Amino acid sequence: MAGRMQGDERFGLDRKIRLLGPVKLDSGAEFAPIDFAYETYGMLNAEKSNAILICHALTGDQYVASTHPVTGKNGWWTRMVGPDKPIDPARYCIISINVMGSCMGSSGPASIDPSTGGAYGMAFPVITIPDMVRAQAILLDHLGIETLAAVVGGSMGGMQALSWAALYPDRVRSAVVIASTARHSAQNIAFHEVGRQAIMADPRWNNGAYYGREAPASGLAVARMAAHITYLSEAGLTEKFGRRLQNRDAKSFGFDADFQVESYLRYQGLSFVDRFDANSYLYITRAMDYFDLADMHEGVLAKAFAATKSRFCLISFDSDWLYPTAESRRIVHALNAAGAAASFIELSSPFGHDSFLLDAPEMNRIVDGFLRAGEGQ
Amino acid sequence: MAGRMQGDERFGLDRKIRLLGPVKLDSGAEFAPIDFAYETYGMLNAEKSNAILICHALTGDQYVASTHPVTGKNGWWTRMVGPDKPIDPARYCIISINVMGSCMGSSGPASIDPSTGGAYGMAFPVITIPDMVRAQAILLDHLGIETLAAVVGGSMGGMQALSWAALYPDRVRSAVVIASTARHSAQNIAFHEVGRQAIMADPRWNNGAYYGREAPASGLAVARMAAHITYLSEAGLTEKFGRRLQNRDAKSFGFDADFQVESYLRYQGLSFVDRFDANSYLYITRAMDYFDLADMHEGVLAKAFAATKSRFCLISFDSDWLYPTAESRRIVHALNAAGAAASFIELSSPFGHDSFLLDAPEMNRIVDGFLRAGEGQ
Numbered sequence: 097m098a099g100r101m102q103g104d105e106r107f108g109l110d111r112k113i114r115l116l117g118p119v120k121l122d123s124g125a126e127f128a129p130i131d132f133a134y135e136t137y138g139m140l141n142a143e144k145s146n147a148i149l150i151c152h153a154l155t156g157d158q159y160v161a162s163t164h165p166v167t168g169k170n171g172w173w174t175r176m177v178g179p180d181k182p183i184d185p186a187r188y189c190i191i192s193i194n195v196m197g198s199c200m201g202s203s204g205p206a207s208i209d210p211s212t213g214g215a216y217g218m219a220f221p222v223i224t225i226p227d228m229v230r231a232q233a234i235l236l237d238h239l240g241i242e243t244l245a246a247v248v249g250g251s252m253g254g255m256q257a258l259s260w261a262a263l264y265p266d267r268v269r270s271a272v273v274i275a276s277t278a279r280h281s282a283q284n285i286a287f288h289e290v291g292r293q294a295i296m297a298d299p300r301w302n303n304g305a306y307y308g309r310e311a312p313a314s315g316l317a318v319a320r321m322a323a324h325i326t327y328l329s330e331a332g333l334t335e336k337f338g339r340r341l342q343n344r345d346a347k348s349f350g351f352d353a354d355f356q357v358e359s360y361l362r363y364q365g366l367s368f369v370d371r372f373d374a375n376s377y378l379y380i381t382r383a384m385d386y387f388d389l390a391d392m393h394e395g396v397l398a399k400a401f402a403a404t405k406s407r408f409c410l411i412s413f414d415s416d417w418l419y420p421t422a423e424s425r426r427i428v429h430a431l432n433a434a435g436a437a438a439s440f441i442e443l444s445s446p447f448g449h450d451s452f453l454l455d456a457p458e459m460n461r462i463v464d465g466f467l468r469a470g471e472g473q
Numbered sequence: 474m475a476g477r478m479q480g481d482e483r484f485g486l487d488r489k490i491r492l493l494g495p496v497k498l499d500s501g502a503e504f505a506p507i508d509f510a511y512e513t514y515g516m517l518n519a520e521k522s523n524a525i526l527i528c529h530a531l532t533g534d535q536y537v538a539s540t541h542p543v544t545g546k547n548g549w550w551t552r553m554v555g556p557d558k559p560i561d562p563a564r565y566c567i568i569s570i571n572v573m574g575s576c577m578g579s580s581g582p583a584s585i586d587p588s589t590g591g592a593y594g595m596a597f598p599v600i601t602i603p604d605m606v607r608a609q610a611i612l613l614d615h616l617g618i619e620t621l622a623a624v625v626g627g628s629m630g631g632m633q634a635l636s637w638a639a640l641y642p643d644r645v646r647s648a649v650v651i652a653s654t655a656r657h658s659a660q661n662i663a664f665h666e667v668g669r670q671a672i673m674a675d676p677r678w679n680n681g682a683y684y685g686r687e688a689p690a691s692g693l694a695v696a697r698m699a700a701h702i703t704y705l706s707e708a709g710l711t712e713k714f715g716r717r718l719q720n721r722d723a724k725s726f727g728f729d730a731d732f733q734v735e736s737y738l739r740y741q742g743l744s745f746v747d748r749f750d751a752n753s754y755l756y757i758t759r760a761m762d763y764f765d766l767a768d769m770h771e772g773v774l775a776k777a778f779a780a781t782k783s784r785f786c787l788i789s790f791d792s793d794w795l796y797p798t799a800e801s802r803r804i805v806h807a808l809n810a811a812g813a814a815a816s817f818i819e820l821s822s823p824f825g826h827d828s829f830l831l832d833a834p835e836m837n838r839i840v841d842g843f844l845r846a847g848e849g850q
Contacts, residue, residue: 297691314674
């Protein structure tokens with residue numbers, strides 16, 4: 097899987113680099129220097145025409161197809177990326193970058209502020225999805241990659257893919273946008289706000305200055321639990337757990353996790369805090385809530401794609417109530433209005449928003465076909 | 474509105490009574506004595522045939538149609554209950570009782586345990602929806618009311634109405650069940666579990682022993698925020714708030730409540746903690762999660778209604794994703810199988826689960842017609 101390019105330390109697994117930048121932020125501020133943690137799989141060809149950027153979701157990271165250093169688990173998208181998968185390192189130079197604001201090695205609130213020697217905490221600038229993309233472009237410049245064969249992402253990764261096409265119309269030949277949206281709805285914002293308030297309500301949060309001390313794990317766990325429900329469908333939860341009890345024959349008439357679904361949610365919350373930083377959760381959810389690609393283009397989504405030369409592939413899932421099919425359809429309408437080549441399909445799955453991370457042979461066939469169709473260009 | 478029966482202190486506004494009980498609980502325990510806080514509107518007729526019991530929802534109370542003593546707001550169902558409303562004190566003796574486990578005067582975790590002289594806290598027994606109903610029956614005995622012309626409730630109030638018909642088939646002539654369910658789904662349980670974990674994560678919760686000190690207000694506010702989202706529809710939130718900013722022209726690039734929906738949710742959380750007890754929230758959500766009327770009858774919902782003589786009126790709302798129409802339909806199928814008289818309608822409203830508390834002329838017409846049709850019996 098490794099495939100480091102001989103003698104070129106810029107490529108390979110578990111790469112880290114500090115670049116001068118600066119990255120110009122939507123807030124008007126500039127941020128520098130920028131740390132990047134990223135991985136590449138496969139070899140860049142001589143024409144540098146086979147690079148694919150994989151963008152991760154809110155709590156994802158650069159470990160797309162290699163073992164996560166904290167959890168020891170497989171990469172989060174080995175179903176899509178790997179030998180004989182649609183995004184195959186034998187054919188592509190695959191790049192995945194921990195987004196700015198996150199906590200797996202790229203610059204984020206837990207990073208050391210060179211000007212103080214301490215962690216940024218809440219002094220880290222509030223960023224947007226386009227800011228994340230601008231930072232990624234700086235790393236791609238460093239890698240010598242001018243044009244991406246494709247930028248691919250699900251959920252927040254899809255927001256980045258859309259932003260890539262909008263910000264850098266000449267650098268993106270195709271974009272794959274899965275289970276995503278061009279804007280956060282009131283309900284999306286509301287769920288994120290619950291999570292942020294849960295974190296901020298934890299006294300250990302301490303206005304974000306908890307590094308080196310106990311982290312606000314309880315608040316972050318509650319935030320994760322609330323969000324996790326939105327990743328699954330009602331039908332999926334019923335199929336998976338129903339009202340089944342957890343390791344007991346009868347109700348306890350107490351406040352233990354009597355039901356399997358309670359036990360599952362508690363586990364999701366508790367295991368999450370071992371691998372994620374609470375402040376990063378605040379910053380990234382904020383970036384997602386701020387995301388409205390039309391708003392950046394006089395309220396007309398089609399204008400975001402006016403200059404694009406990309407082909408687009410959109411995929412939604414019928415049971416995804418976080419970013420429902422209607423949001424993908426809205427993007428497709430805008431792409432059509434902008435004269436961009438767009439294919440769109442809604443897939444059927446009982447598993448809600450999380451479907452894109454699960455076994456979905458149809459999704460794989462579609463992505464494979466879409467990428468192959470672009471190779472001749 | 475008052476209508477106290479002359480010389481009978483048992484009837485009127487803001488009544489309180491301690492009864493010996495005991496109430497036999499589903500857990501096997503017994504609870505005694507039992508405090509009841511309740512209100513009655515209108516006069517009981519000579520035949521004692523015109524009593525209607527209104528059952529309230531999770532965070533509701535006995536102040537159905539009179540001013541709430543803490544908030545100073547109008548009663549929560551003045552659209553349904555009052556002069557010239559479907560449930561009119563000129564025609565009915567209307568009774569509303571704060572449910573056992575709540576915090577507006579009936580026995581709950583904040584009540585004083587006579588055996589210790591301190592608040593029960595988590596020593597209060599875990600109760601169920603049928604337990605709440607058994608307690609209500611004890612109060613109705615005290616009021617000399619053997620038979621109810623109707624038991625009416627929305628949401629958790631509907632669960633009580635169903636339980637009344639199942640537990641006391643001879644005491645209920647009709648039941649009105651609005652925006653409700655005969656069981657809590659995995660998703661329902663999951664959202665409640667998030668709320669409970671938010672409360673328990675607040676260090677001020679202190680295993681429920683916070684009376685006389687600071688209450689776990691932060692945790693309770695987060696619980697309320699999460700729950701509140703489930704009371705509204707995605708479309709309703711978009712219509713009401715969309716992505717509009719709150720008192721500002723541009724994003725703050727900070728963590729203030731930039732969006733109206735954030736500000737609204739924060740307000741919902743903060744105002745709730747002034748009127749509700751965190752432990753009551755734990756106990757009542759637990760009772761709702763335990764609710765599965767079929768489970769109490771060998772897994773066959775129709776058996777719950779085998780002995781009923783009630784007529785039933787069920788109403789659901791098409792945008793209610795907390796207790797969707799399918800749940801009402803499931804109840805109607807069971808009633809049909811049991812040979813019970815049941816009418817059912819799904820109403821259209823953009824406002825989600827909360828629709829039953831809002832202006833809904835069709836709902837009022839249906840309840841009015843249903844109750845009048847029963848008066849001749």
